[in-house]
Amino acid sequence: MPFDPQNLLDAYQVYLNFKRSSHYQDHARYIFPFFEGTYFAYRKIDVLRIVTIARAISSNPQYLDIGCGYGDFLNKVIEYIPSAIGIEKDATIYYCLKRPKPEHIVSLPIECMTQPIDVAFVGWMEPGVDFRLRVADIAKCVITTFDQGGQCGINGGCEYEEFGYSRVAWWRTPSWIDVNHELMNRYYTQQLIKDNVLRNSLIDLRSAHNLWYVYVRDGDLKDKINSHLINWLKKEGPISQTEKFEFEHILEQCGFQYDIRLPCTHTSDKLWEVHFE
Ligand SMILES: C[S@@+](CC[C@H](N)C(=O)[O-])C[C@H]1O[C@@H](n2cnc3c(N)ncnc32)[C@H](O)[C@@H]1O
Numbered sequence: 088m089p090f091d092p093q094n095l096l097d098a099y100q101v102y103l104n105f106k107r108s109s110h111y112q113d114h115a116r117y118i119f120p121f122f123e124g125t126y127f128a129y130r131k132i133d134v135l136r137i138v139t140i141a142r143a144i145s146s147n148p149q150y151l152d153i154g155c156g157y158g159d160f161l162n163k164v165i166e167y168i169p170s171a172i173g174i175e176k177d178a179t180i181y182y183c184l185k186r187p188k189p190e191h192i193v194s195l196p197i198e199c200m201t202q203p204i205d206v207a208f209v210g211w212m213e214p215g216v217d218f219r220l221r222v223a224d225i226a227k228c229v230i231t232t233f234d235q236g237g238q239c240g241i242n243g244g245c246e247y248e249e250f251g252y253s254r255v256a257w258w259r260t261p262s263w264i265d266v267n268h269e270l271m272n273r274y275y276t277q278q279l280i281k282d283n284v285l286r287n288s289l290i291d292l293r294s295a296h297n298l299w300y301v302y303v304r305d306g307d308l309k310d311k312i313n314s315h316l317i318n319w320l321k322k323e324g325p326i327s328q329t330e331k332f333e334f335e336h337i338l339e340q341c342g343f344q345y346d347i348r349l350p351c352t353h354t355s356d357k358l359w360e361v362h363f364e
Pocket residue numbers: 120124125126127153154155156174175176177195196197198209210211212213216218
């Protein structure tokens with residue numbers, strides 16, 4: 088659903104006020120993900136995993152971030168894959184932010200893209216938006232993030248099996264809203280929640296809804312990605328402690344540590360744990 092321009096401008100004003108007056112600048116990406124940050128919370132190791140997968144396909148992969156917004160995640164990937172580009176249909180994002188559109192972001196709907204690509208990254212689409220058929224026409228590998236419970240298309244699925252892909256691997260991270268709930272409870276509702284018992288019971292309800300799925304069509308590619316990712320994961324534990332973005336401390340603070348198991352997710356998987364198919 089397209090945004091109403093006036094709503095967008097009003098929201099942007101609130102964001103600017105926050106930036107002007109808040110002591111907690113690092114919270115902005117988890118409160119205003121459309122203007123700063125992303126709709127999924129990530130660490131540097133997520134970027135490094137995506138880069139590992141892309142390089143398993145080609146040493147110079149054609150990487151496209153679809154619906155990249157103003158390019159927060161794409162800009163991190165570009166550090167490692169300089170040829171990476173993004174496509175974003177809504178140019179009002181740039182007007183609204185009063186920022187020039189970077190050259191590596193094409194302002195078009197994905198429906199206009201016909202060129203084959205190695206990796207399509209689809210980072211969280213609004214519920215109801217579904218361009219999977221278009222992506223399936225052009226991409227060898229699809230990496231997608233979405234909320235558990237489904238959000239795309241009429242039936243809510245964001246999966247790609249019905250387009251002939253098979254899943255290679257998946258992992259779970261928080262969405263911006265999971266982090267936002269923690270921040271709200273800790274910083275913005277202190278007057279309301281003075282009771283420590285209540286506060287701790289809310290911490291126990293903490294969840295992480297965002298799933299990252301990696302898909303390919305070709306069996307050989309699946310094997311290649313598997314072996315590159317497995318090799319990478321052997322090194323990742325120690326690297327995750329040193330290679331971090333500045334904003335990751337908010338994730339630690341909110342209890343979303345690398346490799347932690349959250350009781351509320353009702354599954355045995357740990358955050359950022361990679362599962363192979
Ligand atoms: C919820 S935002 C997510 C932005 C970013 N990927 C993230 O996770 O923060 C979805 C973005 O996809 C864009 N989008 C929706 N349909 C699109 C299409 N057909 N082609 C290109 N971009 C599209 C929207 O304009 C919006 O900026």
